[in-house]
Amino acid sequence: MKKILKISALTAAVTMASLASATAETLRVGTEGAYAPFNYVSENGAIEGFDVDIGNAICDVMKVECTWSVHDWGGIIPALNANKFDFMVASMAITPTRQKAVNFTDPYYFNAMRFVKLKEVDLDDAKPETLKGLTIGAQQGAVSAKVLDDWFPDSDIKLFPKLGEALMDLESGRIDLVLASQFAIGDWMKNGVDCCEFVGESFLMDGTVGAGIAFRKADTDLQARVNDALRTIIDNGTYEEIRKSYFDFDVMSKPDYVSELFNK
DSSP: OHHHHHHHHHHHHHHHHHHHHHHSOEEEEEEOSEETTTEEEOTTSOEESHHHHHHHHHHHHHTOEEEEEEOOGGGHHHHHHTTSSSEEEEEEEOOHHHHTTOEEOSOSBOOOEEEEEETTSOOSOOOTTTTTTOEEEEETTSHHHHHHHHHOTTSEEEEESSHHHHHHHHHTTSSSEEEEEHHHHHHHHHTTOOSEEEEEEEEBOTTOOOEEEEEOTTOHHHHHHHHHHHHHHHHTSHHHHHHHHHOSSOTTOOOOBHHHHTTO
């Protein structure tokens, strides 16, 4: 009889553990997967990068299982709002326009922009008057594309679906400059690229308050939970450990806004 009771107790324990596993909360996280070192798909098909490590650390604090998926940048906000995933960790700059469509956490880094040019292009700075007539590339739908549209009307602007395509055209000499995240460009140049160099200062677009994690407007409870977890990983040192594995400088320092830099 005792043996039967022991077996029954063991069976019940296994059943309860299985039910707990089956009912564990799973959240779906979206990213672009084409923006190294922040988010990219590795050679073995894994989704990796700074954004992914930050997202996974947040999921650990929340004690939830998170699954990742990649989406084209141009349609990533519509994909979020169409319930393709639950929240987005994709280095998205928080702007007034985007805040009309989605909600954000506090910034988890400041995604400053900077120009990179072909070395043979003779430039000492990167202001609208000095880039007149030159061809500048940017990623379609990115904040950098709006900066070029608003501030560089006398330059030839060429937009690309992915940042990597713009950088390939720059390296091959088909365009003169690219405007993008200084971190993404720096990571690209570290991989043996010898064609190009930074020019001008780094800056933020007016109204941009850093890169944030995005949510559907209705999901305020989830937004608050993730924001709390973000603060936790910053306070307990996990954020700093992740940052050091990617960057040897402070990614939370805030540069000038574009209007301050260009003296509007």
